Amino acid sequence: MANRIELFLRALGKPLVKFIASLGELTLFIAKSIYHCLTPPFYFKLMGRQFMDIGFYSLPVVGLTTIFAGMVIALQSYTGFARFGAESGVASVVLISVTRELAPALSGLMVAGRIGAAMAAEIGTMRVTEQIDALVTLSTNPFKYLVAPRIIAGVIVLPILVLIGDIIGIFGGYVVCVYKLGFNPANYVNSTLQNLESLDIVTGVVKAAVFGFIITLMGCYNGYKSKGGAQGVGEATTNAVVSASILILVFNYIITELFFAK
Amino acid sequence: MSESKIKISNLHKAFGKKVVLDGVDLELRKGESLVVIGGSGTGKSVLIKCIQGLLTPDSGSILIDGEETVGADREQQAALHSKMGMLFQGGALFDSLTVWENVAFGLLENQKMPRKQAKTEAIRVLRQVGLAPDVADLSPSELSGGMQKRVSLARAIATKPEIIFFDEPTTGLDPIMAAVINDLIIESAKGLGATALTITHDMASARKIADRIAMLYKGKIIWEGTVKELDKTDNPYVLQFINGSSQGPIKVEI
Numbered sequence: 001m002a003n004r005i006e007l008f009l010r011a012l013g014k015p016l017v018k019f020i021a022s023l024g025e026l027t028l029f030i031a032k033s034i035y036h037c038l039t040p041p042f043y044f045k046l047m048g049r050q051f052m053d054i055g056f057y058s059l060p061v062v063g064l065t066t067i068f069a070g071m072v073i074a075l076q077s078y079t080g081f082a083r084f085g086a087e088s089g090v091a092s093v094v095l096i097s098v099t100r101e102l103a104p105a106l107s108g109l110m111v112a113g114r115i116g117a118a119m120a121a122e123i124g125t126m127r128v129t130e131q132i133d134a135l136v137t138l139s140t141n142p143f144k145y146l147v148a149p150r151i152i153a154g155v156i157v158l159p160i161l162v163l164i165g166d167i168i169g170i171f172g173g174y175v176v177c178v179y180k181l182g183f184n185p186a187n188y189v190n191s192t193l194q195n196l197e198s199l200d201i202v203t204g205v206v207k208a209a210v211f212g213f214i215i216t217l218m219g220c221y222n223g224y225k226s227k228g229g230a231q232g233v234g235e236a237t238t239n240a241v242v243s244a245s246i247l248i249l250v251f252n253y254i255i256t257e258l259f260f261a262k
Numbered sequence: 263m264s265e266s267k268i269k270i271s272n273l274h275k276a277f278g279k280k281v282v283l284d285g286v287d288l289e290l291r292k293g294e295s296l297v298v299i300g301g302s303g304t305g306k307s308v309l310i311k312c313i314q315g316l317l318t319p320d321s322g323s324i325l326i327d328g329e330e331t332v333g334a335d336r337e338q339q340a341a342l343h344s345k346m347g348m349l350f351q352g353g354a355l356f357d358s359l360t361v362w363e364n365v366a367f368g369l370l371e372n373q374k375m376p377r378k379q380a381k382t383e384a385i386r387v388l389r390q391v392g393l394a395p396d397v398a399d400l401s402p403s404e405l406s407g408g409m410q411k412r413v414s415l416a417r418a419i420a421t422k423p424e425i426i427f428f429d430e431p432t433t434g435l436d437p438i439m440a441a442v443i444n445d446l447i448i449e450s451a452k453g454l455g456a457t458a459l460t461i462t463h464d465m466a467s468a469r470k471i472a473d474r475i476a477m478l479y480k481g482k483i484i485w486e487g488t489v490k491e492l493d494k495t496d497n498p499y500v501l502q503f504i505n506g507s508s509q510g511p512i513k514v515e516i
Contacts, residue, residue, distance in 0.1 A: 130351070130352060131354050131357075133311070133348075133350070134350055134417075136315075136343065137316075137346060138343070138367050138371065138417075139368065139371075139372050140367075145371075
């Protein structure tokens with residue numbers, strides 16, 4: 001019996017120790033990353049390339065995601081509100097759900113899939129082909145050269161993407177309400193503007209900045225730690241996307257609670 | 263001979279329970295070319311990664327120009343790296359940059375040389391390793407394996423380092439290309455007056471480029487001497503290795 005308990009504890013202990021070790025590793029990685037984001041030298045050219053990759057080239061994805069999210073929320077809330085004859089509430093529901101939740105969360109998840117994977121694959125390949133070691137031997141700090149430009153770009157660009165997503169998402173709601181459900185366009189725009197509150201936009205933007213950090217951090221971390229050739233890089237890519245997506249959903253809740261729980 | 267450039271004493275490194283370096287003692291004099299031979303997985307790569315500070319040894323001492331590098335802080339490490347160049351086994355060229363940007367990387371990033379001047383310098387070094395100027399604007403993936411090795415060598419010597427490391431420089435090359443790379447290694451190291459540390463299991467290459475040879479086995483240096491002494495040695499481990507025999511004191515763990 002005692003033997004069995006020991007076996008059980010052993011089976012439990014190994015993954016636990018591993019988990020705690022990797023948590024410590026991640027914490028160190030975050031501390032190092034933040035330190036190198038804030039101290040010179042800065043690689044502005046590399047940052048610029050990341051702005052394009054994370055921001056500009058994500059515009060189609062974010063635009064498509066938010067426009068359909070806005071459209072579907074208009075349709076759904078209309079069917080609900082029509083039962084109580086409260087159709088006029090649709091505009092404000094679209095506004096609030098898009099700015100507070102849908103634009104940041106969905107854009108975050110889509111960008112995590114697009115960018116997190118690409119970053120983990122690129123940095124992971126650099127790791128397994130010794131390019132990161134080569135950087136070090138050429139007196140260049142890989143955190144400064146690879147990690148910092150990506151994280152800085154992510155934190156700055158995601159909020160901008162989300163602001164654009166806000167506009168497109170609300171426009172999606174407008175399109176459905178006006179052209180499908182026969183709302184009066186002027187009334188719809190009016191009630192959107194009346195309900196517009198800066199706090200809604202601000203929470204969305206704060207969320208986006210945090211998500212930008214999470215996505216780029218997970219991409220860099222998993223890539224940086226990858227080992228063992230093509231398979232290792234594949235694993236890193238998967239882990240980057242999965243961990244970033246889960247963390248986005250968790251922090252989405254935490255930030256919402258911080259702003260709105262009273 | 264002349265003064266000591268690198269002095270390693272009692273170096274230990276283990277990964278978990280696997281002991282890789284078990285008390286390595288090794289000394290390189292200024293301007294000499296030392297080749298460390300040994301089978302796969304005997305810790306040759308770990309040894310040079312420790313010297314470069316890419317891995318932190320568990321214990322022991324590495325003196326470079328009389329300065330302790332084990333436990334050195336980031337600034338000291340960066341200063342050390344500016345003295346070193348490294349030819350990686352797989353080339354490790356940056357595939358997001360062009361060939362000339364790879365060669366000029368150290369000049370651009372650390373010496374802050376203007377781009378135009380750096381490109382001229384890169385093309386000069388490329389010529390030195392036998393590459394035509396028109397490869398300068400290609401991407402590394404467009405080159406053959408031998409050419410990538412040459413570019414990597416050019417990158418290693420472009421900053422005029424005092425110490426150059428060569429990690430299996432001839433692995434994966436045909437015999438003629440291997441001979442060409444060997445010649446280039448000798449030329450570039452002698453041309454710069456640099457101290458060279460090569461790890462390889464290619465005996466032909468070792469004989470050609472070495473002033474002295476050391477053999478690493480089970481985490482220790484078990485033999486050290488010149489190429490002439492290598493031919494006269496009766497050390498059974500060394501004999502088995504240089505004759506490439508499956509019978510002998512070295513047991514291959516399968």
